Amino acid sequence: MPAESRHRRLLANRYQLTELIGSGAMGQVYRAEDKLLGGVIVAVKFLSQALLNKKMKERFEREATISALLGEKSIHIVKVRDYGVDEKEIPFYVMEFLQGESLSDIIKFHPLPLSRFLNLARQICFGMECAHKGILYQGELCSIIHRDIKPSNILVTQDSALGELVKILDFGIAKLVQSGGDQTQSFMGTLAYCSPEQMEGKELDSSSDIYSLGIMMYEMLTGDMPLLPENSSFGGWYEVHHYVSPQPFNPTLKIPLGLQNLIRKCLEKAPQDRPQNIGEILQALEQIELAAKPVYREEKEQRFNFPPTLPPDNRPEFGSRERTISVSLPAKEVCLQSQWPKDKPQQKIVFPHIMGSKDGPFASLWVMLEKPDILTSIASIRYNQFLFIPTPHPMILWITVLYHREHGPRWLPCYLDLKTLQGQQLTRALGELGNYWILFFALEDPNKCERAITASIAPTQCERLKDWGMQSQNIRPGKPQISKRMLKRELDKLKPKIIAKLESGVEQIPSNV
Incomplete structure (x- = not known):
């Protein structure tokens, strides 16, 4: 028909x-x-x-x-x-049915700025990693090779919780990698993005997709192709993919050297010389993002564009000469120089925040109390616990308790929405660093941080945080308020057990809802 x-x-x-x-x-x-x-x-x-x-x-x-x-x-x-x-x-x-814009349309006229590139590239890698790790198909765990990674197969949609959300399209020419399977070796793909081994009709593994990803990342950052044949025939593309080195990066684009090296490695002709899995690329992108964060200082007569690693109170208005905190300082100095955010009420509340220091991002809790309560809190036993719920919306309840034998417990609970950038950053920082800072501000004088102390996280909880962060990538967003109510009910059940633990020294309390 x-x-x-x-x-x-x-x-x-x-x-x-x-x-x-x-x-x-x-x-x-x-x-x-x-x-x-x-x-x-x-x-x-x-x-x-x-x-x-x-x-x-x-x-x-x-x-x-x-x-x-x-x-x-x-x-x-x-x-x-x-x-x-x-x-x-x-x-x-x-x-x-997805409404959005293909990556090919997004980069048609302008390359991506670094921040947007990192956001989109990371999401593309999450989807590819999921496929490469495999699915159960007819009783076997099978790795899925896309075989046609290119900008037109990447759709960028808008999501109320995540902002820009990447969807990888057309697994129609995906190939099941099954040991002993009867598989064809015919050529399928798009010539400009094909790996050398794909053009030869060889059996493919994840490194072929990584080569295609390298070409696409180069194009995302520069607007150009790293390899250009003399003509667009199969033979022309075969020649450049096998024997021609990629074009050098335009120095005026100021692409971080580490990112240039990562893309060059993805474009190696021999599969064994490329990153061996998408996890390596994700790890490299994370290090590139951390290294690319600038040292922020006073600027005049221009808008400030601060990343989420700086406290919101240190983001001056247009043309302001308000002093800012340099992220080149140690974490404790950054904490002690912080001021209570102007958009937060001056009352007894607690909220989480990701901050930046010379050693990179770190997690923090900001607490406002009366001065006598701050002194009591400093002298208290510090305890933390994390509860996770995957559905209907992936959420972590971050519980901090400051326990004083005379004055009892002070509860400092916070929710981390794992479908928001801040929630993901905080969870990653908590899991990787194994500690966080608690900043105390006095109701009587909120213009400065009175005290800053650290709290350690048990290694087992750090591993759980990492697992929850990864697990949440593959969970659909739902209704956050329902997850919050469910977690709060769990906390109410746990409170007597936590107090008993603090009084008796028992170490283990369930942390998964």
Whole structure:
């Protein structure tokens, strides 16, 4: 059936096709309304009639199954909702309909600034890492190789909780890496982004996707391709991918040297010379982000653009000559020079904040009390506990207790939303550093930090924090308020046990809700 004749057709007595929105070698994609769900907009993909043979139908069915499994495992991979065959025996599957902008359109005229690049690149890596680690398919753990990583297969959507949310599209030419499997070695992919081994039709592993990612990262940062053939034929691209060194980076773009080196390593001709997994790239990107944070100082007659590592009270207004705190100072000095934020009420409250020092970001709790209570708190036993709930919304309850045998416990609970940048940063800092700072401000004089003390986190809790942070990447956002209420109920149940622990010295309290 010609693509145009499908318009306005009711598919499977459920999906009302409305318009053709895309087509490619594998088939056509339509916008449709799911009548069973009250007209919810979905995308329906049909297998191209030119590929209608038994082998390709089986591949298409496998594509739908793989995509469905991957989409359930990572929020950074498009989700598949249904699969079927129409009356002409043409296979189709139904995907979530995404509104956004492809990465190819975003970088068409301007390269990305470093901060946006790091945000998008990290999310792309999370999706790829999920696929590479594998899914259970027909009883086996199978690694999924995308085989066509490129900007047009990356969609950037807007999410109320996360801001920009990356979705990787088209696992239609993904290949199951199964030991002993009967696999074809035919070439599939996009020439400009293909690894040398992919052009040779060899068996692929994750390092092939890493090569394609390296080309895309170069393009994201520069707006140019790292490799350009004399002509766009297969032979021309084969030549440059195998024998030509990537173009040097334009020095005027001021791309960090560490990031340049990372991309060059991804573009190595031999697979064994590239990063061996996406985890290595994520780790390198994190170090690059930390190293790229500048030392902030006074500036005049321009807007300030402070990162979340500085306290909000130290972000001066336009043209202000207010003194700022340099992140080149030690953590304790940064704490003691801090002032209570102007947008926070001057009352007995506590809130978490990510701060910056010469040693990098660190987690902190900001507390306002009366001066006598601060002195009591300084002399108290410090205890912390972390509770995690994955659904309906991934959330951590960060509990700090300052226990004084004469005055009793002072509870300092905070919530960390793992679908926000601050929540992710705080969780990472807590898990990796194993400690945090508590800043005390007096109600009588909130203009300066009265005292700053540290609290240590047990190694087992640090490992849990790291695991929860990673786990939350693959969980759909839900309703944060419901998770908060559930965590608060758990805290109310735990309070007697925590007090008993502090009085008796017992060490173990459950931390997973």
